[in-house]
Amino acid sequence: MRVSREQVTANREQIVVNAAEQFRRRGFGDVTIADVMKAAGLTHGGFYGYFDSKQALEAAVCERGLAESVAAVDAVRDGEGGEGTAAEAPLRRFVDDYVSARHRDAPEEGCTVAALACDAGRSGPELQQLFVSGITGMAGSLAGLRGQGSAEPAEDGGPDFATLSTMVGAVILSRAVAAADPELSERILAAARERASAPVE
Amino acid sequence: MRVSREQVTANREQIVVNAAEQFRRRGFGDVTIADVMKAAGLTHGGFYGYFDSKQALEAAVCERGLAESVAAVDAVRDGEGGEGTAAEAPLRRFVDDYVSARHRDAPEEGCTVAALACDAGRSGPELQQLFVSGITGMAGSLAGLRGQGSAEPAEDGGPDFATLSTMVGAVILSRAVAAADPELSERILAAARERASAPVE
DNA sequence: ATTATCTATAGATCTATAGATAATGC
DNA sequence: ATTATCTATAGATCTATAGATAATGC
Numbered sequence: 075m076r077v078s079r080e081q082v083t084a085n086r087e088q089i090v091v092n093a094a095e096q097f098r099r100r101g102f103g104d105v106t107i108a109d110v111m112k113a114a115g116l117t118h119g120g121f122y123g124y125f126d127s128k129q130a131l132e133a134a135v136c137e138r139g140l141a142e143s144v145a146a147v148d149a150v151r152d153g154e155g156g157e158g159t160a161a162e163a164p165l166r167r168f169v170d171d172y173v174s175a176r177h178r179d180a181p182e183e184g185c186t187v188a189a190l191a192c193d194a195g196r197s198g199p200e201l202q203q204l205f206v207s208g209i210t211g212m213a214g215s216l217a218g219l220r221g222q223g224s225a226e227p228a229e230d231g232g233p234d235f236a237t238l239s240t241m242v243g244a245v246i247l248s249r250a251v252a253a254a255d256p257e258l259s260e261r262i263l264a265a266a267r268e269r270a271s272a273p274v275e
Numbered sequence: 276m277r278v279s280r281e282q283v284t285a286n287r288e289q290i291v292v293n294a295a296e297q298f299r300r301r302g303f304g305d306v307t308i309a310d311v312m313k314a315a316g317l318t319h320g321g322f323y324g325y326f327d328s329k330q331a332l333e334a335a336v337c338e339r340g341l342a343e344s345v346a347a348v349d350a351v352r353d354g355e356g357g358e359g360t361a362a363e364a365p366l367r368r369f370v371d372d373y374v375s376a377r378h379r380d381a382p383e384e385g386c387t388v389a390a391l392a393c394d395a396g397r398s399g400p401e402l403q404q405l406f407v408s409g410i411t412g413m414a415g416s417l418a419g420l421r422g423q424g425s426a427e428p429a430e431d432g433g434p435d436f437a438t439l440s441t442m443v444g445a446v447i448l449s450r451a452v453a454a455a456d457p458e459l460s461e462r463i464l465a466a467a468r469e470r471a472s473a474p475v476e
Numbered sequence: 477a478t479t480a481t482c483t484a485t486a487g488a489t490c491t492a493t494a495g496a497t498a499a500t501g502c
Numbered sequence: 503a504t505t506a507t508c509t510a511t512a513g514a515t516c517t518a519t520a521g522a523t524a525a526t527g528c
Contacts, residue, residue, distance in 0.1 A: 076497090076498060076499040076500055076504085076505060076506045076507065077499075077500080077506060077507075078499085078500065078501090079500080079501090081506090082505095082506070085506090085507095100397060101304070101393075101394075101397055103302070103304035103305065104304065104397065106489080106490060106491085107490080107491065107492085108489095108490080108491095116507075116508090117507070117508055117509080118491095118508090118509095119492090119493080119494095119507075119508060119509070119510085120506075120507050120508070121491095121492090122491095122492065122493075123505090123506060123507075124506095127491085127492085128490095128491070128492095187448070187451075191393075191447050191448055191450075191451040192302075192392075192393030192394070192447055192450075192451075193302075193393070194450075194451040194452075195447065195450035195451045195453070196301060196302055196305065198454065199454045199455045200455075202451060202452050202453070202454045202455035202456075203455040203456070205451045205452050205455070206452045206455050206456045206459055209448055209451070209452060209459070209463070210459065233462075234466070235445070235448070235462060235463040235466040235467065236441065236445075236466040236467050236469065236470035236471075237470075238444070238448065239440075239441050239442075239444035239445035239448055239463065239466070239467040239470075240437065240440050240441040240444055240470070241440075241444070242444040242447065242448060243439070243440035243441055243442070243443040243444020243445070243447065244436070244437075244440035244444070246392050246393055246396065246443065246444065246447065247388070247392055247410055247436070247439065247440055247443060249392075249393075249395075249396035250388075250392040250393075250395040250396045250403060250406045250410070251395075251403050251406050251407045251410060252396070252403070253399065253400040253403045254400045254401075254403035254404040254406070254407050255403075255404070255407045258407055258410070258411065261434075261436060262410070262436040262440065265435070265436035265437040265440070266436065266437050266440040268437065269437035269438075269440075269441070269475070270437075272475070272476060273476070274470070274473070275473060275474070277478085277479055277480045277481065277523090277524060277525040277526055278480060278481075278525075278526080279525090279526065279527090280526085280527090282480090283479095283480070286480090286481095307515080307516060307517085308516080308517065308518085309515095309516080309517095317481075317482090318481070318482050318483080319482090319483095319517095320481075320482060320483070320484085320518090320519085320520095321480075321481050321482070322517095322518090323517095323518065323519075324479090324480060324481075328517085328518085329516095329517070329518095
């Protein structure tokens with residue numbers, strides 16, 4: 075039942091990718107090793123050939139996911155607008171994409187911070203250290219977006235943790251009521267979009 | 276081993292209070308019925324005389340905790356300042372208390388929204404309905420604080436979901452890094468405090 | 477007599493490991 | 503021969519229930 079070395083690489087990739095999706099949708103605790111391995115097309119017992127423990131997989135998933143989230147902000151900064159109004163300010167463009175019903179409804183392909191920050195708050199320092207990099211990186215890139223292409227003066231002030239808080243908070247709150255009151259969920263997102271995109275004094 | 280009717284009432288209270296503390300600190304999934312009953316001074320098996328299921332306990336805990344969170348905002352609005360600078364604007368006073376290291380470090384006695392909104396996002400519509408009331412109530416009371424005792428004109432615009440997003444988001448982010456980087460955690464809180472207290476255009 | 481609690485356990489689940497199996501790659 | 507995977511299972515845990523126990527309150 076052995077496979078080629080290329081297949082081993084591909085299998086590891088599948089484990090991480092499937093774990094990332096399931097963790098972001100359901101949290102660390104509700105996803106089992108068997109769930110992840112089944113989605114990756116492997117058996118439960120094979121997992122420990124790839125990772126020492128479930129915690130090690132959680133760390134691998136967060137490390138990659140957080141880097142992707144930082145890269146997503148940077149992509150907007152570097153003018154990878156693609157479609158949409160090219161005249162739209164970069165900050166507003168990113169905020170509108172992040173604080174959206176689409177993002178709310180697809181946590182498995184969305185931001186790791188919005189999906190797993192709460193779980194990180196209940197995890198150990200090793201995992202939290204990954205969120206230090208991710209949160210600092212996202213807030214730093216957000217500060218870069220602010221002022222860019224807008225009438226707003228370039229602020230001095232380091233990473234924009236306040237705007238990140240608004241955006242992440244809104245996605246989390248919108249998810250907390252989405253199944254019971256979709257209209258309220260939308261109002262939360264709309265209010266936060268406006269606030270996060272608005273100039274600061 | 277039967278107890279008086281008064282004791283039954285007190286026991287139920289102990290179950291809810293201890294569950295509220297443990298759920299807010301560790302989340303629904305990491306707390307067992309046995310944990311809660313032990314903290315309440317009862318045995319595991321006795322739980323089902325009080326609640327039909329763990330989910331029913333989760334709902335009872337959230338219903339009470341969310342009402343307390345709404346009441347905490349209203350208390351500031353109604354001028355229950357207590358200590359501190361009486362001249363301080365009500366909004367700032369509440370924000371400074373909520374977006375704080377004290378609140379970050381004591382989720383068990385803190386806001387249910389900040390502690391369990393993520394878990395609610397992974398729960399069913401019944402639990403989410405409780406968050407509909409809690410979030411709407413808190414955002415409505417926050418809108419009342421804004422403008423009160425400040426130079427800011429009284430806004431028309433309904434519940435202040437944007438400010439609530441900033442506050443909840445900041446507490447969640449600060450908790451996600453607290454064990455790894457206390458200084459960063461403080462910077463997040465400070466940035467969000469300033470943003471949430473600032474006038475809006 | 478009623479009823480809240482306790483003891484004991486069924487049934488299910490989960491992480492992690494041990495040993496067998498079979499295909500790769502020197 | 504090496505090694506990735508699979509089968510099977512140990513050991514621990516968790517929700518929920520059944521039946522026994524013992525104190526309350528009519």
